[in-house]
Amino acid sequence: MTDPNAVEACVLLRERPPAAVLMALHRVLGLGVSEVARRARSGEPLLRVELFGNDHAGSARRLRTVLDLVAPHRHEVHECVGGAAPGPESRTDAATLLAVLTAAAEPAAPVRPVPDPALARVIAAAARAAIADLRARHPEHFHAFALLTTGEALPPYLSAGSAEGMARTGADRWSLPDGPYAVWGHEEHFGEVVRAFETRGDLFALTEERARDIEFATRLASMEEALRLLDTEGFFGAGADRRGVLLLAGTLPPDPEDAGAVRRLNPAGPLRDSWLREAAEGPALPADGRARAELAAHRGGLSAAPNPSVAEVWRTTPGLYLPDGTAVYGPHSLAERNTTFEVAAYAPGWVLVGDDGGGRGLLMRAPGPDFDPAAGRESAQVLLLDLGALCPGVAEEGEFLTDDLVGWLAARAADVPDAQGRSG
Structure with a gap:
């Protein structure tokens, strides 16, 4: 049931944008290029995202990214309440909506644990x-x-x-x-x-x-x-x-x-x-047996896990895609994503294990899938960095996200029970 007090931002594109914009929207929204083009033709919302919810910060980043991409083209922005469809009475402008988002307090950044x-x-x-x-x-x-x-x-x-x-x-x-x-x-x-x-x-x-x-x-x-x-x-x-x-x-x-x-x-x-x-008190990562069975049929082309944390995710689900846009790649797509963004060249020693759906990548060190106590803490850290700003100094430039990828994903998946156990 839709929360009657939930506030959603809806972005409608009123013309077909150039191919480069279509591809960028495809990456940000997780939609096929043809689906983005269809929505532009039909006037169906490109993006419908809840504001001020549990993932306010992530939703705000995703909305800003989409608004930046469609800004040069005919588009509409609506503020809809309680699941209502966009209409003349709900229309607003991007500047007003972004000002409201900026005024809302961002959650405190997680503390990066550093032993003495x-x-x-x-x-x-x-x-x-x-x-x-x-x-x-x-x-x-x-x-x-x-x-x-x-x-x-x-x-x-x-x-x-x-x-x-x-x-x-x-x-x-x-x-x-x-x-x-x-x-x-x-x-x-x-x-x-x-x-x-x-x-x-x-x-x-x-x-x-x-x-x-x-x-x-x-x-x-x-x-x-x-x-x-x-x-x-x-x-x-x-x-x-x-x-x-x-x-x-x-x-x-x-x-x-x-x-x-x-x-x-x-x-x-x-x-x-x-x-x-x-004995663990927290939620468990949801298993996806169907996706694992599909991947088991592959004879080759699957990546080895870059570290023990990703290996554990893959033992449960070969990649995870959450409705808020967060993706953790599976063994079928990790190598391709890292090649696309030239991670080995720009951030040697690091691997792109996922993204936030808004242009920022989830990066981890890549010592290999086997347990090594000496590398336990460093190899477990996940850092968030703009994919256009990859560099060797990920540890210094990146934003600390978590040092427990499995627990972090399990908690987020528990908040969104319709999460899919497949990466985009």
């Missing part, structure tokens, strides 16, 4: 000592090690799980906060960590909300980096032994973003997948 190297080393040293002590005193097979903190980002503590320990307490294997090794070695090994956190001060003594968000992200990222440092030196084993251990860094109570850390810290496998299925 010194803090990460202090936490890693404490965790190494505590885990070694735990293993010496309890010669069990530990299937999980977690560094946990509170919503106030107080000093973290170590929690560990083993089949033997869980059997003694009757808890399931993911009840780490309540298990027999819930706060292990805190007094013996975590004194330096406590002092380091005290030096950083009380999180809520920061009066500016953005500053609090940055400090909170830094503390969580440093906890994650501490486990990554240990993993890089082989502390948790290799091969099958490593796949039998799950590393977690997160908060209590659990937060949906904890799943992102689990994906960044661990190779794909049954243990990680069971945690994501049984």
